[in-house]
Amino acid sequence: MTKYLMERPHTLIALPFFAKRYGAAKSSISEDLAILKHTLADNEDGILETVAGAAGGVRYIPFLGQKPAEKYLNDLAGRIQDSSRILPGGFVYLSDILGKPYDLEMIGKLIATRYAYADIEAVMTVETKGISLANAVASYLNVPAVTARKRSKVTEGATVSVNYMSSSTSRVAKMELPTRALDKETNVLIVDDFMKGGGTLDGMRQLVKEFNCQVAGVCVLCETEYKDERKIKDYVSLINIDQIDSEKEIILAQPGNFLTRTNFDRF
Amino acid sequence: MTKYLMERPHTLIALPFFAKRYGAAKSSISEDLAILKHTLADNEDGILETVAGAAGGVRYIPFLGQKPAEKYLNDLAGRIQDSSRILPGGFVYLSDILGKPYDLEMIGKLIATRYAYADIEAVMTVETKGISLANAVASYLNVPAVTARKRSKVTEGATVSVNYMSSSTSRVAKMELPTRALDKETNVLIVDDFMKGGGTLDGMRQLVKEFNCQVAGVCVLCETEYKDERKIKDYVSLINIDQIDSEKEIILAQPGNFLTRTNFDRF
Missing domain, CATH: 3.40.50.2020 (Rossmann fold)
Structure with a gap:
């Protein structure tokens, strides 16, 4: 998931897409993304933006x-x-x-x-x-x-x-x-x-x-x-x-x- | 860890480095790397090479x-x-x-x-x-x-x-x-x-x-x-x-x- 997001910066990816791709529940995808978001923020090496709602998803912003x-x-x-x-x-x-x-x-x-x-x-x-x-x-x-x-x-x-x-x-x-x-x-x-x-x-x-x-x-x-x-x-x-x-x-x-x-x- | 490896292709990273960086046991680092290796292989989108021994570690090879x-x-x-x-x-x-x-x-x-x-x-x-x-x-x-x-x-x-x-x-x-x-x-x-x-x-x-x-x-x-x-x-x-x-x-x-x-x- 990290690799997928990193290879598509500034692109909104819908959560159901990841859930389907990895055969996982949306809740566990959300948990993993939360960990990724904190790790990126702790290292000041990228932002993971979450967009709520039906048209929502997650977006990786390269940011130092x-x-x-x-x-x-x-x-x-x-x-x-x-x-x-x-x-x-x-x-x-x-x-x-x-x-x-x-x-x-x-x-x-x-x-x-x-x-x-x-x-x-x-x-x-x-x-x-x-x-x-x-x-x-x-x-x-x-x-x-x-x-x-x-x-x-x-x-x-x-x-x-x-x-x-x-x-x-x-x-x-x-x-x-x-x-x-x-x-x-x-x-x-x-x-x-x-x-x-x-x-x-x-x-x-x-x-x-x-x-x-x-x-x-x-x-x-x-x-x-x-x-x-x-x-x-x-x-x-x-x-x-x-x-x-x-x-x-x-x-x-x-x-x-x-x-x-x-x-x-x-x- | 995925991000760290992807940003340094063809570079050998020692396992103790990851263990220290993430404050985790070497065994759980090894387990995570095994998952990453299989995911890359399943998608035919990269190779994770493990080198055994004291001078060993792990290396990400971009490979389609x-x-x-x-x-x-x-x-x-x-x-x-x-x-x-x-x-x-x-x-x-x-x-x-x-x-x-x-x-x-x-x-x-x-x-x-x-x-x-x-x-x-x-x-x-x-x-x-x-x-x-x-x-x-x-x-x-x-x-x-x-x-x-x-x-x-x-x-x-x-x-x-x-x-x-x-x-x-x-x-x-x-x-x-x-x-x-x-x-x-x-x-x-x-x-x-x-x-x-x-x-x-x-x-x-x-x-x-x-x-x-x-x-x-x-x-x-x-x-x-x-x-x-x-x-x-x-x-x-x-x-x-x-x-x-x-x-x-x-x-x-x-x-x-x-x-x-x-x-x-x-x-």
């Missing part, structure tokens, strides 16, 4: 508590503070983190916690490094992930494209999304791995509007120092990289605004 | 049985046989499938089943559409995913690159991987979403060799008809697209060689 969130983000910030990660141009090597199942699981759960009750219907990112992140978040919110591309590909069919100002290269670039990727009126969460000036995120925001959809939130793994005014003001960041000094080989990171901008008060 | 595998692949082939998926140049629109949590879960589990006992240490793909696939497989094998890129990016640092012959464009192209992405002697599973002539897969195979690593297997979601000789002969495909006729708007798909090339005989 403040303590495990702080612990993980401090650990991650510590690992990012490694001078061998510094790349030319104020970039930071993060591909190892974005390919590790444990990190993707934790980062995915954290972002899914922040937006657990925001009625997200799709997660959007732009190629390349945001993709594993977007899929992790999408799996915990149980919604589709869509990927905008920076150049036309023959394997996508008709697309809608927007121009945006890339703050990292100070050039006008183009990104596009297949017309069939998003339905109208979809509530979209935008995620990416890295934010400097926010130009790429602003491009995604434009793209969402072109599809007549709403931006439900903008969330990045790392934000880094940026001297000019950012194109995106309202965002959530898991990690804040305060300083990157490639000459002195110093990189300073700490948890971002995620911890203050998330309501953990659900257990 | 032949019946659920056949059922899913037939269903998927049916969904791919939709003429609106046909794109110019003999390509097929698959981005929706590669962004859907349920499909990624099933495809990831199937590939992880095929290579469950192949000592895979990393999963490699090339951008863009293989990425969500590679991360899904990597999460069930609990190993890192690495992504080769088709063009130089400033945010990756030093790279090793190879040239390959793209069979879809009939041009020589270049792909590269950061030098720090793979250690020597790593046992690498190569995955991708689509194979025509196998040129891109062959490029990845070269890249693995440049890192002094071994190719443990090559697995694709879809193979499609190709008139010339393929550059890759030994591969596993989940779906075989027999025919794509854009004029007649016909696309025919069926399960690939995965079903005959997987030993399901583990329950």
